[in-house]
Amino acid sequence: xxxxxxxxxxxxxxxxxxxxxxxxxxxxxxxxxxxxxxxxxxxxxxxxxxxxxxxxxxxxxxxxxxxxxxxxxxxxxxxxxxxxxxxxxxxxxxxxxxxxxxxxxxxxxxxxxxxxxxxxxxxxxxxxxxxxxxxxxxxxxxxxxxxxxxxxxxxxxxxxxxxxxxxxxxxxxxxxxxxxxxxxxxxxxxxxxxxxxxxxxxxxxxxxxxxxxxxxxxxxxxxxxxxxxxxxxxxxxxxxxxxxxxxxxxxxx
Numbered sequence: 001x002x003x004x005x006x007x008x009x010x011x012x013x014x015x016x017x018x019x020x021x022x023x024x025x026x027x028x029x030x031x032x033x034x035x036x037x038x039x040x041x042x043x044x045x046x047x048x049x050x051x052x053x054x055x056x057x058x059x060x061x062x063x064x065x066x067x068x069x070x071x072x073x074x075x076x077x078x079x080x081x082x083x084x085x086x087x088x089x090x091x092x093x094x095x096x097x098x099x100x101x102x103x104x105x106x107x108x109x110x111x112x113x114x115x116x117x118x119x120x121x122x123x124x125x126x127x128x129x130x131x132x133x134x135x136x137x138x139x140x141x142x143x144x145x146x147x148x149x150x151x152x153x154x155x156x157x158x159x160x161x162x163x164x165x166x167x168x169x170x171x172x173x174x175x176x177x178x179x180x181x182x183x184x185x186x187x188x189x190x191x192x193x194x195x196x197x198x199x200x201x202x203x204x205x206x207x208x209x210x211x212x213x214x215x216x217x218x219x220x221x222x223x224x225x226x227x228x229x230x231x232x233x234x235x236x237x238x239x240x241x242x243x244x245x246x247x248x249x250x251x252x253x
Contacts, residue, residue: 021135125166
């Protein structure tokens with residue numbers, strides 16, 4: 001297998017209402033089976049998910065949390081507004097968003113956005129990925145997969161990596177269960193997080209800070225599918241998630 005990755009160059013700063021599908025097709029010629037990997041920040045900008053803390057009024061719960069973690073109460077309220085569950089309030093705010101993504105600060109980002117403003121994660125990353133994928137198919141005539149990424153930390157390890165938060169035309173998990181290994185042993189538990197692996201690899205080219213390459217094309221993965229897919233395929237069932245259970249127990253102490 002050979003996989004090729006390259007950036008979509010010369011994209012301008014993204015503004016509310018920009019047609020990302022058209023902007024991508026203006027700069028590259030996608031091929032059938034390509035995976036278009038897109039940083040969530042520019043999705044949020046294009047969808048108008050930019051806001052100012054000046055417009056946020058903190059409630060009593062936000063004020064209580066801010067007293068324990070030292071954060072701006074307005075920022076705490078913004079995180080509360082975008083969360084269905086707080087797993088940690090201090091020293092960091094680890095939350096689950098409405099679409100099942102567990103992350104710090106509900107994914108609210110203050111990098112690569114105008115001073116004083118913040119940008120949200122897409123409210124429905126699967127829908128965002130689908131709209132861009134359909135747009136590329138309509139404009140360029142190519143059948144592509146789309147992965148929307150965020151940058152997350154990892155339990156037990158230092159450092160951040162790219163992860164998938166929305167998908168189109170690619171199953172986020174590749175199930176190897178029931179297949180033989182090199183010695184004929186049947187695999188029983190192996191489920192490969194291919195969308196996260198691609199997101200992490202693409203992040204090497206996107207860069208952090210002022211890298212300026214929010215769209216990466218991955219060619220040769222052979223992972224395109226006509227199936228209806230959802231990022232929820234890769235989220236562990238709540239009653240099987242031992243880390244969440246442990247955090248909930250700690251919160252009660």
